[in-house]
Amino acid sequence: MPSVKIARKSTDTDMTPFVDIAFLILSFFIMATKFKPPDIVEIKTPGSVLSQKLPENNAVMISFDSINRVFFTVLSDKDPQKYTDIISEINTGQNLGLTPAEIANFRNIYMVGVPLSGVKQLLGMDAKAVEKIRQPGIPVEDSTNNQLFWWIRAAKNAFAGEKLNYLIKGDANSKYPAFEAVVAALKKNEEFKYNLITQLDGAEASLYEANKAKNK
Amino acid sequence: MASIDTGGDGGQKKGPGVKKAKKLSTRVDMTPMVDLGFLLITFFVFTATMNEPTTLDLNMPKDIKDKKEQTEVKESGVLSVMLGKDDVVYYYEGKLAEDGSNFKSTDFKGIRDVIINKRKDVMDRYVPDPACEAKMAKEGKPISNCADKDFVVIIKPSKDATYKNTVDILDEMTINQVRTYAMVKIFDQEYELIKKTEEFNQAGIK
Secondary structure (H helix, E strand, C coil): CCCCCCCCCCCCCCCHHHHHHHHHHHHHHHHHCCCCCCCCCCCCCCEECCCECCCCCCEEEEEECCCCCEEEEEECCCCCHHHHHHHHHHHHHHCCCCCHHHHHHHHHCCCECCCHHHHHHHHCCCHHHHHHCCCCCCCCCCHHHCCHHHHHHHHHHHCCCCCCEEEEEECCCCEHHHHHHHHHHHHHCCCCEEEEEEEECHHHHHHHHHHHHHHC | CCCCCCCCCCCCCCCCCCCCCCCCCCCCCCHHHHHHHHHHHHHHHHHHHCCCCEEEEEECCCCCCCHHHCCCCCHHHEEEEEECHHHEEEEEECCCCCCCCCCEEEECCHHHHHHHHHHHHHHHCCCCCHHHHHHHHHHCCCCHHHHCCCCEEEEEECCCCEHHHHHHHHHHHHHCCCCCEEECCCCHHHHHHHHHHHHHHHHHHC
16 A cells, blocks of 8 residues: 655744734834833822823822822923023022033932922932932921922913913822922922822723713 | 745756755644734733723812902702711701701711702702892703702811822712812811711720
8 A cells, every 4th residue: 555645844833924914023122112200109090990191291299199299290201491490490499509410400409308408408419319318308387488389480481471280299108288289389389280199090091981980 | 934845846947866854844833922013012902991080070179268258158958078097978957056066977978969959959948049040041050969069068078087098079060060168277176076976986896
């Protein structure tokens, strides 16, 4: 009996196209990812049902952590001049006597959390060194010396004529008086509309969507 | 291509004394590379989308000193919600009774029903208001908006409440579609009552 010979095929697959695709996707994601700036303080935001996106430009962010320390951050990647404007106004308004180098350094420091008297020392430091030190937070809870007011006022003047968003990022476990003091500083500047930064809470959010659909 | 053919012996015949070198495969095993690639992809996909923060809009009222300019609300439609220590929610309807008899406590799960019931209660008592209905019709909004126009929730976080509690109660307003709510400072009398209730509860546990 003549047996039929089956040609032996290699079981090796050519992985090359696979690798090509994998790295193509990989490079896409690397490009698309924007790494968030290093967190000087750890803030765990509370959950919420709303899934609105966060404005990331033309904004000031006021953060407070679980032990009620308040920090001030300017978010203006598109127009770096604003950083200079804000710190210059603080400088002249409060007589801090900052050098031009210190003023320029304001941009590199992501979060400011010191009393006005400590600003000069903070801006004299390298951004890397600032990450390591422990900032005491901007004093706010004493209503006669709510220093956040000055920061907000400087930002408001720097962004005059443009839309400025006020982001409030609070730690879920911080106490209410910290939030109240932040709001008081904003109110004193005649600002009444804020964005609270939250994390999307999946289960509650679906309940909300269902509720909304039902009421329609 | 990943595997490069180095071209065999290129046609040159080697002499009889020259040993033929063993031909090694130039193919590289790509599998670990694929593994690594996809591992990185997974990492970037997760970090890119999982950590997106969202925002909750908050509008605060202006501080009005003048009594005449203050907004007046119907007492029957008001629900005051106070936030206390350890995620406890206190509430009362309308005006706080002198003896504090209508001062009740619940938790964040219970407050939803309280809000829903109060709203239903307000809507049941609604007497048609033609002026409001005409206005809603003009603006293209449902007439049902008029029925609960008297329903107001007043949020009063105490100093023992956490920020999470504050956001949770604002969320509750969104979930239950409460259109009119305000966040105001807690009254001393209310804070005293919260303190008393807390003390009472603690004594009960002991």
